[in-house]
Amino acid sequence: MKTIGSTHASSQTRRRKIISAALACFAEKGVHATSMEDIRVRAGASNGSIYHHFKSKEQLAAAVLLEGLRNHQADLLAVLERQTEARPGIFALVHFHLQWVEDHPDWARFIFQMREADAAAEVEPDIRRANRKIFRQLLEWLEGHVRTGAIKRLPREMYLPLIWGPCLAYERNRLSGRPMIDSQFAGEVLAESIWASIKGEAEGGTHG
Template identity: 45%
Template sequence: MPRKTYARHKGSDKREREIIEAGLACFAEHGYANTTLEDIRLRSGASNGSIYHYFASKEGLAAAIYVEAIADYQKRILDAIERNPQARAGVRAIVRAHLDWVEENPDWARYLMEMRHAPFMATAESAIAEHNREFINAFVTWLNPHLKSGEIRRMGPDIFISLLLGPCQEFVRNWLGGCTQTKLSAAKEELASAAWLVVRGPATAEN
């Protein structure tokens, strides 16, 4: 059986997850180029056999870390809209979930921003595409009724996500770089309120 080159969030077992987390920690501390699989093995406490059972190479593990981050982030967003199905509550919950995830997982957030176009990502493109398809399908299932009702003004899902999370992404980039004066916890409500003002439709213009 061929060794996996990336992890699947739903199927990651305890040892696989430990190796992924150790890899992320090593890359965050020492950089991708300066980290070896032996560093990751020692950090995770795994045997050589365990490392190579899950990952064929450092590149495969690096891609797995990215895929795992995408899956974890998307699950947080979908959980937020499942708990907040209404338009206004859902929009605000998405923004908060985005910022909460970054605050709780700064190394993963940096990794997503910095490694998207790294050469090793070629091995993960199909997994990322699959996660994105599932995410967009679930997201659109929540969004479409609010577009039809006029609670959210009509636009494509890609425009909606850009308007909703574009300002958050810019704030996060500066926050991760230590360039913000406002604490992330304080920014959540401001950005959530602003997002709703931007996307609300005619049926909720007074809210």
């Protein structure tokens, strides 16, 4: 006899399998050309199962977007929690981001494509909540190093564009298919540039 816990776990496993199948189909054919039947077949799910979890393709696309963002943020937080020094921490964050995109190109491309699409509207409140949480934790980490002088004191809203802006610009070009340099080398160049823009007087930077 199945327990409530085992039934829930089984349902979550099926849901994740459907999301993975949807991502694979979207990567191959694009969202508009993919049908729910394509996803059902790829997932090996019944009609009842797939529509139990997702009422429409738009709802499923939104779930894929949210799952990708949560995956990225959970991995980012794990990296951040291991960092105790400012400069190595910034380098670790930059290299993590580039490596995550390299390891999850379909998810990264989907996130870039869908973040501004109509499908995102359905989960926009969830996206905002997830973003607020990770941004708050990142800013708390940065502010700890601001207090020691390792990172320059700037308006709070400037840190994220300075850190993520160059990474996102690089990744958009990379995911568009343009020839790019080795990601490890790119990470070093980006991290050095980002660090130069935010390092504090204790690290040889200028006063903010």
